[in-house]
Each structure stands twice: as C-alpha cells, then as structure tokens.
Amino acid sequence: MTRTQGLFINLPIADIARTRAFYTALGFEINENFSDDNAVAVVLGDKQFAMLLKREFFQTFTKLELADPTKYVQSLVAIQFDDKKEVDAIVEAALGNGGGEPHPPEDMGFMYQRAFSDPDGHGWGPFWMDPAGIPEDH
Template sequence: MPKMIFVNLPVKDLAASIRFYQAIGCEKNDQFSNESAASMVWSDTITFMLLTHAYFSTFSLKPIADAHKDTGMLIALSRDSRKDVDAIVEVAAAAGGKADIRERQDMGFMYGRTFEDPDGHVFEPMWMDMSAMTEPQGQPA
C-alpha cells in the first residue's frame, strides 16, 4: 500500500464545502462519506476529509480554530504548470473561496499563489521546474 495523506478539516457547511472541493478538482468518495463527513479525493495518495464541527470535535479535545483568524497549517498542492496554478486559484475564488490572500511568488523556476476555502483553510498551489534549478536551495531560517 502506498503512503497516503488524509487531511482532516473542520467545516461549518458540509454541503458547501463538498461543492467547493469538487470545483477545485476533488472527487467525492461516497464509501467514506455521510451526513457528518465527506471524503474528497485529490489524488491516489491524498484525501481531504471534510468533517462537520460536531464530528471533528470527537477527534480532538482542543477547540476548533477559526481559520479565518488563525493559521494552523498551509497546504501546498503541486500543479503541472503556471497556467494550472492560476486556474485553480480562479476556480477556488469562483466557488466561494478567497484568492490571493498574499502576493504571488515567482522565483522563475517556481511559481505559487494562495487561496482560502470557505472555512479559511489556506492552500498554496505551486509549480516548480526542477530542471531550471541551478543550485541547491538553502534551509529555511
């Protein structure tokens, strides 16, 4: 079995979130979805589990953060081209998200933008041309 990632996200409006994640390219897996959760498949190895606040609370003793006010994580999504980066950000905005919550990043060999889903979770679609990198990049400070 390949190593997989399941990102569990608390959402206020499950139906609206399902529509949003379908718009950005996820497919709903009905086998693992119900009135409290939706399994949204991004790729063969990455799935976003959208959980109502009540259901999410059964997995954590900590309060659910308001992602519109606080950042708990940034979710980077690889794309095949700059055009694909731009396209997913525009689709996200049209589907109820918020585009470009910070400036675009263009380093020549790497290009990225950001968007928020309706609950404020931050995504960073990015494209990178590994063949254009001429020197190893240093570690973050």
C-alpha cells in the same frame, strides 16, 4: 526510510453541502466511500485525500479547542500541479466559488505559487515547480 501508504488531511468545516459544492467546482472528485453527513472526502491525488469534517464531528477526535481558521492559521496545505496554467485555473475557480486569495502570486522562475482560502478559511497553496531549475544558491 519510512513511507506512508496514503495521506488523509483532516480539516474542520461548517457546512457539508457548501464544502462539497466548493471542491467539486474546483474540479476535485469526491470519494463517496468516505463521505457522509459528517464528512466530505476530497480526492487530491492517488491515495491522497482531504477529509473535511463537520466541526462537531471533528471535535470528537480531540480534546483540544478548535481554532477558527478565519482568525488563526492552523496549517497551509501545499499541492503541486503539472504547470502554471493548472495553478492559475484552480485559484481562479476558488475565487469564483467563494474562496479568497490571501496574497499575490509568486513566480521564482523554477517555481510558481499562488494561494487560496476555502470558504471555511483553510489555506491552500497550489504550486508548480521544476526541480531541475532550482538555483544552486537557493
């Protein structure tokens, strides 16, 4: 089985200071070793990072045209939390700091999920799940 040593999600952003302030307000740590005038490295978990790169810098990694995440969905990043309260807390923090909520919460009993978009329009899906509670027919 193939396994990775870590995860770096790269997303283009418009403003380093705004992005740093937003993710810090959500309670995430910034890894300064990977951050500079072109990037903010948000620590999502152990060896898991969101590399938020200025659009111009991000463009140097691809010949493809960058999509506007406020108009087109590039990705939806799901992040798991320990309980429903943490899911609610991060979404409420996002909403209070310039983020949006693209759809209402969903509670399926064994899984609870919400969503928020960051100030650049990237979609995040915080969720809690109890695998033991998943119905057999699901």
